[in-house]
Amino acid sequence: MTDSQPISKAALATYLALTFSLSAIFWYLVITGKGEGQPLILYLMWCPGVSAILTRLIHQRNVRGQGWLPGQPRWLALSYFLPVAYALTAYAIVWLTGQGGVDLARFTTPILTFVVIGSLQSTLSATGEELGWRGFLVPALAQRFSFTRTALLSGLIWSVWHYPLIILANYNAGTATWWALLCFTVMVLGISFAFAWIRLRSGSVWGAALMHASHNLFIQGFLDPVTVDTGRTHWLTTEFGAALAIVAMITAYLFWRRRDVVSGEVSSRP
Numbered sequence: 001m002t003d004s005q006p007i008s009k010a011a012l013a014t015y016l017a018l019t020f021s022l023s024a025i026f027w028y029l030v031i032t033g034k035g036e037g038q039p040l041i042l043y044l045m046w047c048p049g050v051s052a053i054l055t056r057l058i059h060q061r062n063v064r065g066q067g068w069l070p071g072q073p074r075w076l077a078l079s080y081f082l083p084v085a086y087a088l089t090a091y092a093i094v095w096l097t098g099q100g101g102v103d104l105a106r107f108t109t110p111i112l113t114f115v116v117i118g119s120l121q122s123t124l125s126a127t128g129e130e131l132g133w134r135g136f137l138v139p140a141l142a143q144r145f146s147f148t149r150t151a152l153l154s155g156l157i158w159s160v161w162h163y164p165l166i167i168l169a170n171y172n173a174g175t176a177t178w179w180a181l182l183c184f185t186v187m188v189l190g191i192s193f194a195f196a197w198i199r200l201r202s203g204s205v206w207g208a209a210l211m212h213a214s215h216n217l218f219i220q221g222f223l224d225p226v227t228v229d230t231g232r233t234h235w236l237t238t239e240f241g242a243a244l245a246i247v248a249m250i251t252a253y254l255f256w257r258r259r260d261v262v263s264g265e266v267s268s269r270p
C-alpha cells in the first residue's frame with residue numbers, strides 16, 4: 001500500500017520541530033518541579049501526537065494517513081500480548097538466575113481492575129505518543145527508507161526524546177546515568193522493530209497504541225513492583241536494565257526476519 005498523500009521533507013521537519021519544541025516546555029516543568037508530576041507526564045506524552053495532527057493540518061489540510069481505523073483483530077491482539085511475552089521473559093530470566101527475587105504478595109490490585117482500568121488509563125497516555133511516532137513518523141520514514149532504517153531511525157528519535165528526563169529528572173532506576181541511557185536506548189531500538197512492523201502490516205496506529213500501553217502497564221505496574229532487589233537487580237530490570245534490552249534485541253531480530261512482508265507498505269486508510 002502506498003500513501004495517497006506523500007509526506008514531504010518539509011512536513012517531516014515541521015513534525016520534529018513541533019514535537020521537540022512542545023516537549024521542551026514539559027521537560028522544563030518536570031525537571032524543575034514546577035507542576036504536578038503525573039498530569040505533566042500525560043501532557044508530555046501527548047506532544048508527539050498533537051504535533052503530528054498539527055503537521056498534517058498545516059501541510060495536508062487534513063489528518064489522513066494516521067491509520068485511524070482499528071485494522072484486523074489479530075494485529076491488535078498481537079500488539080497487546082507481545083510486551084507481556086518479551087517483558088515476562090526478561091524478568092523470568094532475572095528471577096530464575098537469582099539476580100532478583102519475586103514476591104507476588106507485593107501486587108495488591110485486583111486483577112480485573114488492573115487489566116481493564118489499567119489498560120484504559122495506559123492507552124490514554126500511550127495514544128498521545130503513538131499518534132506521533134507510529135501515526136506520522138514511521139509512515140514518513142517508510143516512504144524514504146527501508147524497513148530496517150525506518151525502525152532504527154524512529155527508535156533513535158523516540159529514545160532521544162526521553163533523554164532529558166533520564167539525565168535531569170528521576171526517570172531511571174537509580175543506576176549510573178550512562179547505564180540507564182545505554183540500556184534504555186538498546187531496548188527502545190529493539191522494540192521499535194516490532195512497533196514499525198505492526199504499524200505497517202496492520203495499517204493502523206491502534207496496534208502501536210495498545211502495544212505501548214501494554215508495555216508500560218505490565219512492566220511498570222506489575223513486573224517492577226513484584227521484583228525484589230537483591231543487590232544488582234536494578235542493573236538488569238526495569239526499562240533501564242540489561243535484561244529487557246537483550247530480550248528486546250531478540251524481538252527485533254524476529255520482526256526483522258519478516259521485514260519483506262512490510263517493505264514499502266504505508267497505510268492509506270482515512
